[in-house]
Amino acid sequence: MAQTINSARAQWGLNGKASPTRTNVAGDNTLGVALSATLFGTADVLYSFEVVAGSGSDVVTLTLSTGQVTTSGSPTVTNAGKDQEGNTLPATARVYGVLIECITAQACVVAGTWGKVQSSDLDVAGERILYTHDSGDTGVSTTVTLTFSGTGGKHRVTVLGKTS
Numbered sequence: 001m002a003q004t005i006n007s008a009r010a011q012w013g014l015n016g017k018a019s020p021t022r023t024n025v026a027g028d029n030t031l032g033v034a035l036s037a038t039l040f041g042t043a044d045v046l047y048s049f050e051v052v053a054g055s056g057s058d059v060v061t062l063t064l065s066t067g068q069v070t071t072s073g074s075p076t077v078t079n080a081g082k083d084q085e086g087n088t089l090p091a092t093a094r095v096y097g098v099l100i101e102c103i104t105a106q107a108c109v110v111a112g113t114w115g116k117v118q119s120s121d122l123d124v125a126g127e128r129i130l131y132t133h134d135s136g137d138t139g140v141s142t143t144v145t146l147t148f149s150g151t152g153g154k155h156r157v158t159v160l161g162k163t164s
């Protein structure tokens with residue numbers, strides 16, 4: 001079932017102010033990118049699930065078109081395949097964004113056939129990968145794969161998309 005989603009957005013930015021101390025240089029300099037946002041007013045699919053690695057060879061695969069998760073090994077997956085109300089996820093025709101976060105440190109390689117990221121390590125608590133597509137990526141038959149090399153690592157995956 002499609003959801004009613006308000007204020008769907010992706011936000012990012014990285015900047016700071018530097019106070020130069022060189023001779024004849026005055027004022028603060030701001031470097032980087034200010035907080036930016038992309039709004040997704042037509043989004044009607046939003047879900048998130050968490051994975052805790054149970055062994056050093058766990059693999060978790062998310063199919064973006066269905067929201068369904070398959071596993072190998074002994075990971076614990078919480079809230080997969082359901083929206084925030086516990087409803088089965090509808091078919092997703094386009095994906096606006098995928099956010100993968102490392103919650104508890106443990107080596108995890110994120111890969112798959114989605115977006116621009118082919119493979120990336122997330123192994124320190126607080127690390128994140130955010131992929132957004134302003135008009136929605138229609139290659140939703142693709143997958144996101146998390147492969148763990150130890151136990152106890154916890155990662156969260158959040159997906160925002162649209163049914164048509």
